[in-house]
Amino acid sequence: MNQKVVLITGCSSGIGLALAARIAKDEKKRFMVYATMRNLSKAGALIEEAGRSLGRTLEIKQLDVCDEDSIKACVDSLPERRVDILINNAGMGLIGPIECQSIDEMKTVMDTNFFGLVRLLKEILPDMKRRKKGHIVVISSVMGIQGILFNDVYAASKFAVEGFCESLAVQAMRFNLNISLIEPGPVITEFERKVYDEGLKTDLSKADKVTADMFSNIYLKNYKQIFETLGQTAEDVAEHTHKIITMENPPFRHQTNTLYTPMTTLKYADPNGDLPIDTFYKMVFEHDKVFNASLNFIKLLRWRSRKSFTLEKDKSN
Numbered sequence: 001m002n003q004k005v006v007l008i009t010g011c012s013s014g015i016g017l018a019l020a021a022r023i024a025k026d027e028k029k030r031f032m033v034y035a036t037m038r039n040l041s042k043a044g045a046l047i048e049e050a051g052r053s054l055g056r057t058l059e060i061k062q063l064d065v066c067d068e069d070s071i072k073a074c075v076d077s078l079p080e081r082r083v084d085i086l087i088n089n090a091g092m093g094l095i096g097p098i099e100c101q102s103i104d105e106m107k108t109v110m111d112t113n114f115f116g117l118v119r120l121l122k123e124i125l126p127d128m129k130r131r132k133k134g135h136i137v138v139i140s141s142v143m144g145i146q147g148i149l150f151n152d153v154y155a156a157s158k159f160a161v162e163g164f165c166e167s168l169a170v171q172a173m174r175f176n177l178n179i180s181l182i183e184p185g186p187v188i189t190e191f192e193r194k195v196y197d198e199g200l201k202t203d204l205s206k207a208d209k210v211t212a213d214m215f216s217n218i219y220l221k222n223y224k225q226i227f228e229t230l231g232q233t234a235e236d237v238a239e240h241t242h243k244i245i246t247m248e249n250p251p252f253r254h255q256t257n258t259l260y261t262p263m264t265t266l267k268y269a270d271p272n273g274d275l276p277i278d279t280f281y282k283m284v285f286e287h288d289k290v291f292n293a294s295l296n297f298i299k300l301l302r303w304r305s306r307k308s309f310t311l312e313k314d315k316s317n
């Protein structure tokens with residue numbers, strides 16, 4: 001059988017883990033998945049989730065996207081160094097006022113989210129070009145097209161990824177290669193917990209009172225609520241991505257969360273760029289009660305539809 005080789009980064013948790021398991025369990029067994037992570041001692045959750053696909057359509061390998069040697073060693077270990085589909089997923093978040101973040105912290109975010117992709121492509125792209133076959137899939141974010149309050153550096157890293165891929169896409173086309181940017185909104189994973197916990201620990205003494213207050217009492221206060229209301233599961237994002245890699249003509253950009261699209265649409269609706277900024281400002285500072293009421297309303301609708309789905313399932317069992 002002519003299986004496609006899929007290499008995925010950052011599979012110890014969240015979206016990477018869900019993606020590796022979903023693609024390895026493809027109904028038609030179309031893929032051989034190399035699920036990679038920087039620290040193999042964290043493989044337990046993936047091993048459990050992979051079940052019978054482990055050793056058949058899924059293998060686990062070490063790869064740190066910040067370490068060129070580890071990328072090369074991983075690619076060299078693959079049969080004929082072949083990668084048909086690269087899924088660049090490894091990434092990290094960072095929130096807070098820039099006054100309270102060190103340049104080193106910011107560099108780590110850029111190094112992981114942006115240069116991680118660049119390092120992988122430097123290793124894999126020449127072979128894909130030679131074979132004139134391949135699909136580069138990047139887990140970007142809605143923050144790859146739209147900045148969000150207190151996500152300055154994280155959004156910059158995702159904008160960098162998007163600018164890089166958009167530039168590369170024309171060249172890729174010449175070699176019959178596809179590039180797809182997957183743009184999830186909030187997803188309930190370790191990312192959310194890590195970013196929130198780090199956010200709570202931020203030393204706000206370097207920020208002025210207005211900024212510190214905005215971060216604690218507006219951003220952090222709304223953060224959990226946004227994830228609870230609009231958040232998707234990692235499995236949901238994996239399902240979208242599985243669909244993208246099985247398409248004949250995959251799109252360049254794909255947003256996974258329809259509840260979030262009203263926000264991103266604002267970006268495309270105004271060439272001056274003021275509309276999303278004004279709207280976010282008003283949502284936060286002027287219409288916060290309406291904004292919170294809307295979130296609660298969406299939460300209620302989602303709870304009711306989940307409840308009726310469970311009842312239907314119970315009836316049919």
Ligand SMILES: NC(=O)C1=CN([C@@H]2O[C@H](COP(=O)(O)OP(=O)(O)OC[C@H]3O[C@@H](n4cnc5c(N)ncnc54)[C@H](OP(=O)(O)O)[C@@H]3O)[C@@H](O)[C@H]2O)C=CC1
Binds near residue numbers: 013038139185
């Ligand atoms: N959760 C969300 O709301 C959203 C997430 N995204 C993006 O999705 C991707 C996955 O995040 P998500 O699953 O949510 O978060 P998780 O924190 O659950 O997963 C991140 C993964 O990246 C890995 N990673 C971090 N640094 C490196 C590195 N140097 N080399 C290899 N792997 C590394 C982590 O490994 P380790 O366990 O060793 O730290 C982990 O496996 C990221 O690119 C993120 O930006 C996009 C939109 C929304």
Ligand SMILES: CC1=C(/C=C/C(C)=C/C=C/C(C)=C/C=O)C(C)(C)CCC1
Binds near residue numbers: 141142148184218223
């Ligand atoms: C929508 C919205 C907010 C927060 C959005 C968040 C928190 C989005 C998180 C997205 C993530 C985590 C993407 C990862 O790549 C604010 C600023 C509270 C108020 C204005 C409207």
